[in-house]
Amino acid sequence: MLDCVIVGGGPAGLNAALVLGRARRKVVLFDNNSPRNAVTNESHGFITRDGIKPSEFRKIAHYDIGKYPSVMIRNEKISDIKKRGMIFDLVTDEGECIQAKKVILATGLKEIHPSVEKLMDYYGKSLFSCPYCDGWELKDRPLIVLSEHPAVFHMVKIVYNWSKNLIVCTNGQKVLTLEQKEVLQRKGIKIFEQKIKTLVGENGLLEAVIFEDDQIEKISGGFVTPEWIQASSFGKSLGCEVNQLGGFITDELGRTNIEGIYAAGDTSVIAPSQVIIAAAQGSRAAIGVNSDLTQEEFN
The missing domain is CATH 3.50.50.60 (FAD/NAD(P)-binding domain)
Incomplete structure (x- = not known):
């Protein structure tokens, strides 16, 4: 049983994995490597990383996360998420079923131009x-x-x-x-x-x-100015509430209205869409996950 599954390997998901790894939580991050910013040559506005290529940012992030043995990154796609009591069943495209106590949705957005x-x-x-x-x-x-x-x-x-x-x-x-x-x-x-x-x-x-x-x-x-829509339907199928812009409504620690489901990055912010904001949202959601797991362990 995993403590948390993170769906999405952009800045939000990567930073969430880093924070949870440092908290010694057993985590798997699923990333099918199809980022919205694939056409972007450089990312800006992130202090110490201004002008970095998205591929280089991802490479450095994977290196940082690799220092924490409780976190695994899998280059696979999640095809379904179901809630069963307080447990989540996640199914990969290969048909493998994985169970987790918490899920962070960091799947990001799609642009309609x-x-x-x-x-x-x-x-x-x-x-x-x-x-x-x-x-x-x-x-x-x-x-x-x-x-x-x-x-x-x-x-x-x-x-x-x-x-x-x-x-x-x-x-x-x-x-x-x-x-x-x-x-x-x-x-x-x-x-x-x-x-x-x-x-x-x-x-x-x-x-x-x-x-x-x-x-x-x-x-x-x-x-x-494109239209923004959720890149996946997981949040909708799980019953997560959205705001007027289509982003998931969360509290200060990334919790959605569905217990055990957290949202981070563009998935919840919608705009402005920046790497540094997405990463901060990932950190916030990871702290929410760790805080809730800790509370449950002491109850």
Whole structure:
């Protein structure tokens, strides 16, 4: 019987494994190695690790965790989780059943991007989702802020900190109010509500956006606001409550409304999505797990 199974090997799951390993808990972390940031060349905003490649971050994390013999990392996928009393039965894709007292869901999110031709050719290279992660590298360039959602107004105001040379594109969606348009126009920010035909550039570097009316605007990078959805259905099937953004509702130690289920990282935070925040959430959930196991041992 395991003390805890961690589902997901991103920063949240890795940091949770580290903390639980140091607490001498018997843990298995399942990671099928399909991270959302696979297209990202560098991760930023994590002190001592600013600019690190995600693959290098993962390698260092595995080395750190490897110092604690009670933790095992398995490169497998969990296909099902069921609660049976106070025990959880987890089934791998290979059909193996594993039992644990606690489960940390750190499966992260999936992104649904606007339907724009060639968008993914540039995503992670010159088109990003988080200005706090990648704004510095794009500072003072002519940029696009692309979004089909009302969140575009907030995003463009944030991006304005890094570049004043901005265009806003809503890809055919009327998501800006008249008042918001007036605010942006006073700042010299152009607004394009027509559909986008395609993005243009070479080797992942954006050069221009072409609209369906054949208007062309030159740019050299930008930001897009995708929709976020849970990467797995485990939380929903277990009955975990979610907030308005779709993230799992947790207390200060990562506990969901389902006893024994904890959530960490993007799974619970949704936004802002940063490595350092996800790692902190993993640490928090691990402390929650250890605290509850300890309490149960003394009851």
